[in-house]
Amino acid sequence: MADTSNPASPFPPAPKDKAALEEGDDLTPRFDANGLVTAVVTDVADGTVLMLAHMNAEALSKTLSTGIAHYYSRSRASLWKKGESSGNLQTVHEIRTDCDQDAIWMKVSVSGHGSSCHTGHNSCFYRRIETGNGTVRLVADAEDVPRFDPDKVY
Amino acid sequence: MADTSNPASPFPPAPKDKAALEEGDDLTPRFDANGLVTAVVTDVADGTVLMLAHMNAEALSKTLSTGIAHYYSRSRASLWKKGESSGNLQTVHEIRTDCDQDAIWMKVSVSGHGSSCHTGHNSCFYRRIETGNGTVRLVADAEDVPRFDPDKVY
Numbered sequence: 001m002a003d004t005s006n007p008a009s010p011f012p013p014a015p016k017d018k019a020a021l022e023e024g025d026d027l028t029p030r031f032d033a034n035g036l037v038t039a040v041v042t043d044v045a046d047g048t049v050l051m052l053a054h055m056n057a058e059a060l061s062k063t064l065s066t067g068i069a070h071y072y073s074r075s076r077a078s079l080w081k082k083g084e085s086s087g088n089l090q091t092v093h094e095i096r097t098d099c100d101q102d103a104i105w106m107k108v109s110v111s112g113h114g115s116s117c118h119t120g121h122n123s124c125f126y127r128r129i130e131t132g133n134g135t136v137r138l139v140a141d142a143e144d145v146p147r148f149d150p151d152k153v154y
Numbered sequence: 155m156a157d158t159s160n161p162a163s164p165f166p167p168a169p170k171d172k173a174a175l176e177e178g179d180d181l182t183p184r185f186d187a188n189g190l191v192t193a194v195v196t197d198v199a200d201g202t203v204l205m206l207a208h209m210n211a212e213a214l215s216k217t218l219s220t221g222i223a224h225y226y227s228r229s230r231a232s233l234w235k236k237g238e239s240s241g242n243l244q245t246v247h248e249i250r251t252d253c254d255q256d257a258i259w260m261k262v263s264v265s266g267h268g269s270s271c272h273t274g275h276n277s278c279f280y281r282r283i284e285t286g287n288g289t290v291r292l293v294a295d296a297e298d299v300p301r302f303d304p305d306k307v308y
Contacts, residue, residue, distance in 0.1 A: 038206055046201070052194060052257045065285075095283045097279065097281055097292065099271055103279075105279045124252035127251055128249070129218065129250060129251060136165075136181050137181065138180065
């Protein structure tokens with residue numbers, strides 16, 4: 001049965017029963033008011049969190065059918081095949097959902113430059129937050145240099 | 155300078171300049187319309203994604219000042235010291251932000267039962283999405299049994 005609240009979704013509607021949602025074997029994503037779930041993406045090789053992004057029903061469906069990560073770009077308001085411009089496609093090795101099915105976790109390998117951030121960094125999370133002496137500041141790892149020049153790639 | 159658009163925030167407002175936001179050393183979280191950033195939480199020991207949650211300025215500030223993970227509970231509309239009821243407190247070993255500073259990544263260790271999901275599982279992401287023969291289904295790992303009985307803990 002398709003989700004009648006979201007005709008574009010090929011997924012069944014989320015069950016009202018909490019046990020079915022949390023312990024069942026049906027994928028019934030709980031898209032938010034904007035039709036999105038949050039996706040966290042990690043490197044299958046070393047577990048680095050590469051990025052957070054959003055998926056609508058179409059993006060999740062395309063990801064499942066192709067094995068290549070697709071997202072929904074909120075800024076462009078369109079389906080986003082990650083890496084289509086830069087060559088940094090993400091191949092999905094494992095995909096999971098969480099207890100209440102409003103989030104997705106994917107383990108991926110990245111082709112091209114091996115970079116998942118538009119800045120050229122491997123990961124979007126290239127800065128640590130450091131505290132001390134009453135101050136808070138961001139610190140980048142010296143060895144984590146961008147893998148491509150965004151001005152040349154985009 | 156405090157963020158005048160959010161008087162409760164102790165953080166400076168996000169700079170308009172993209173380079174300053176993405177390459178600077180000031181933590182200037184870009185809270186959304188509801189005053190929240192998304193936090194992804196991984197196990198410092200093995201990289202497992204434990205959960206996704208949200209932080210308002212108070213939760214992020216408390217996390218930074220105490221080293222114990224605090225979130226904002228959208229369902230309870232209040233500050234949420236994770237593990238206060240169950241004993242599964244999260245000690246923060248490293249905390250990062252992403253390129254456009256609307257997300258946080260924390261590496262934590264978990265006390266108590268060592269569980270970050272209200273179901274008793276280690277991780278909220280206890281089900282894989284499996285596809286094949288035109289079907290999609292959720293599969294739990296047999297060895298990933300809940301570490302506590304939610305009916306007894308909550």
